[in-house]
Amino acid sequence: LTLNHNDRELEISTSFVPEKGLLLLLRDVTDLRRLEQAVDRNDRLRELGEMAATLAHEIRNPLGGIEGFASLLLRDLKEEPKQREMAHSIIDGTRTLNRLVSNVLHFARPLDIHFALTNLVSVIEEVIDLVDADESEAKSCTFHTPESSLSTSLDRSLIKMALLNLVRNGLQASPEGGNITVKLWKSEEVAHIAITDQGEGIAAKNLEKIFTPFYTTKCSGTGLGLSETDKIIKAHGGTIEIDSKVGQGSTFTIKLPLENGN
Secondary structure, X not given: OEEEEOOEEEEEEXXXXXXXXXXXXXXXXXXXXXXXHHHHHHHHXXXXXXXXXXXXXXXXXXXXXXXXXXXXXXXXXXXXXXXXXXXXXXXXXXXHHHHHHHHHHHHHOOOOOOOEEEEHHHHHHHHHHHHHOOOOOOOEEXXXXXXXXXXXXXXXXXXXXXXXXXXXXXXXXXXXXXXXXXXXXXXXOXXXXXXXXXXXXXXXXXXXXXXXXXXXXXXXXXXXXXXXXXXXXXXXXXXXXXXXXXXXXXXXXXXEEOOOOO
């Protein structure tokens, strides 16, 4: 029998000892489960990587030929604007497929993680600065934390990528003039990062699919951004949860262990 309590998984077993009574054993198997999940995830990613590499080779060869011949057509159809437009569409289509193949290969590749003691406050501030520097966004992003410094062992560039994915998703979901709120706090030995947007929210039936590779509600999305974010957080021994209601926006909450005892 297993029991989940305060993000810890406990294994409960009983045995009868003659003349002594019932013996109850409790064992914390949280770390063991995390290791098993990591091994299973790596096995699946390795299989996906092998399949993706084979498919990429088989797909890219004919794509290269299609793009090459379409480029020749484009050159020879200088006096035929309608046909040139068709050739342009063929080239754009092949390049889109090539980008998709590259994204799949990148997602299937195991993460190369370099852990180092890192201040989460400064990482989030860097993400906010990157978003604020994008003048194309007529929206704002605010950061609130009671902590002046909160450090743990992690890969700075990967965590920044994961946070940037979530913040940009929130900005895209929010209306013009909307605001994204990022909060950081510590509870026991866990760092919590909550990112809240003012978008339309996500229907309950879609919440379970949100981290599934290639699932997207965007017209131009690949469906790999949130999957990559989920993979990064889990590789750090953390979790990511979503609370969303249609018409009320969404909150993504990341929990990362403070393994250095901060």
